[in-house]
Amino acid sequence: MINDFLTLCVLCELRGKQVPKLISTRSKTFCHLPFILSLKIKSDTLSEIVNPSLQKIAKGTGIIFIGTVIGMLLGFVGTVIIVRYLTTTEYGLFSLALTVTGILAGLSSLGLGEGATRYIAYFKGQQASKKISGVIVSSI
Numbered sequence: 001m002i003n004d005f006l007t008l009c010v011l012c013e014l015r016g017k018q019v020p021k022l023i024s025t026r027s028k029t030f031c032h033l034p035f036i037l038s039l040k041i042k043s044d045t046l047s048e049i050v051n052p053s054l055q056k057i058a059k060g061t062g063i064i065f066i067g068t069v070i071g072m073l074l075g076f077v078g079t080v081i082i083v084r085y086l087t088t089t090e091y092g093l094f095s096l097a098l099t100v101t102g103i104l105a106g107l108s109s110l111g112l113g114e115g116a117t118r119y120i121a122y123f124k125g126q127q128a129s130k131k132i133s134g135v136i137v138s139s140i
Helices: 002-015 033-039 043-085 088-109 112-125 129-139
Strands: 022-024 029-031
Touching: 043 088, 112 129
Parallel strands: none
Antiparallel strands: 022 029
16 A cells, blocks of 8 residues: 555656645555545556556566576586585585685675665765765775
């Protein structure tokens, strides 16, 4: 229901109408019914808004999926090649080194990427370009 409310807000902005108030109860969140009926929403308008967004989401999802599959295939092929040329002891040491490296890399970032994303967006909203470049430099 919240998605419907957000769609209504977008439509209101497009039509120049006042954004509706959100009414909440314990079980439901809904808009005032007379307001919804007063919009006279055409399905064409809704599809004009939703279709480009869905296309962007589908494209991004496809790119991520293909990249993930290619990465998994390369990892599998690399593992097969490494196992063929290393002894059991050497492969164990190699796996241990990868595990320690992965744990240390995870601990070293400690949410740095998420924090940088948040502060870049925040400073972009404040038009503070010097602070944005400072966040980027410090996160590298």
